[in-house]
Amino acid sequence: MYLLEHDAKWLLESSSVNVPPGVLLELGGTLDLSSLPDGPWMVKGQVAAGGRGKAGLVRKAATVEEVARLSEAMFGTLLKGKRVEAVRVERQVAAAAEVYIALMVDAAAGGVRVIVSEQGGMEIESVAPRDLRSETVAADAPAVVACVERLVRGMAAATAAALTQAARKLAALFFQSEALLVEINPLFVMADGGWVAADAKIVTDDNALARQPGLQQLLAARAAAYPEAWLKQEHGFDYVVVDPEGQIGLLTTGAGLSMMLIDELRADGLRPYNFLDIRTGGFRGDPTRLVSVLGWLGAAPSVKAVLINIFAGITDLGEFAALLLDALRQAPALRVPMVARLVGTNLEAAQVLLAQAGIPIYTELDPAIAHLRRHLESC
Ligand code: GDP
Ligand code: MN
Secondary structure (H helix, E strand, O other): OEOOHHHHHHHHHHOOOOOOOEEEEEOOOOOOHHHOOOOOEEEEEOOOOOOOOOOOOEEEEOOHHHHHHHHHHHOOOEEOOEEOOEEEEEEOOOOOEEEEEEEEEEOOOOEEEEEEEOOOOOOHHHOOHHHEEEEEEOOOHHHHHHHHHHHOOOOOHHHHHHHHHHHHHHHHHHHHOOEEEEEEEEEEEOOOOOEEEOOOEEEEOHHHHHHOHHHHHHHHHOHHHOHHHHHHHHHOOEEEEOOOOOOEEEEEOOHHHHHHHHHHHHHOOOOEOEEEEOOHHHOOOOOHHHHHHHHHHHHOOOOOEEEEEEEEOOOOHHHHHHHHHHHHHHOOOOOOOEEEEEEEOOHHHHHHHHHHOOOOEEOOHHHHHHHHHHHHHHO
């Protein structure tokens, strides 16, 4: 989950990292003046994307009227395809030095990449490489803290002290919450060495959610902001809309296979709508997952056809086909044709069943794609 800044700051606060006090104002809600911290304020559009400052989604407000006006103007704004549905109103920090610190999983190296810079802020992408200090270290908190202590040598005393202190708390949070990324940009550093995290980007690992009650709570409170993580938790499988205007809905199992299929379709000039790893092994005779997926695909106006692609090793294709027919009876929203590419155990039984439903079956991908293409061209 790429946490909204407000939620990331909630997590930081729970690890006693200093953040400016703030409240969340949601679209359609009313501004509760009694809950506001003392002004002046920053009004910050909540979208899981960077570059909000440059897009006008981080603004100063001196009066409550201004807070209300700026919030109203931000609601509904799109940034990188994501809509602002909430704003965080927080106490404005007096201008101070803006520095940078990030911890991220470096899977290839099997460690944690640590980056610090004395020059944080909105222009971080254009900071010269020599001004970014970075190292990859072992994945444990003492190694990360020792690394930051090394990297800050030679920096101004206040900055070095602030980054080291922040690193201790951030490293603990990083490992406790099983994060993939914790990035504070900017970390405001005051002349006396005091510091506060003015922005926060935290990405957590959805696969670790089952062990993270705090994150589960957060997800339950704001499921609409994190639809994909919510789905994975509630339904136990992965479904991601990869192209909101895609024409081909995918009914697939196996993450690698599904990703390869998306690549192949795109290479053929077609637009798949979604990624899906439905995990047929988890069906246990229950068509619920299929009903959900068919419902979502049926509700997507751009989807003109559905491609089923199953390589069945353990899965019995006859059982799969029977569940699919069951699901189709329960999900009448799907009005587009389906084409199946099936390989594996008990294919013959699936052929008989799907023929009854008028779903053509291929054992090779190319003719299945050709069939889809003919259909798309005719509609
Ligand atoms: P981003 O553009 O999405 O990374 O949003 P940030 O939260 O990092 O805000 C962008 C910029 O706004 C920061 O780099 C700061 O320069 C400025 N900013 C954010 N919060 C404050 C604040 O409390 N006080 C002041 N003076 N500037 C702020
Ligand atoms: Mn930022």
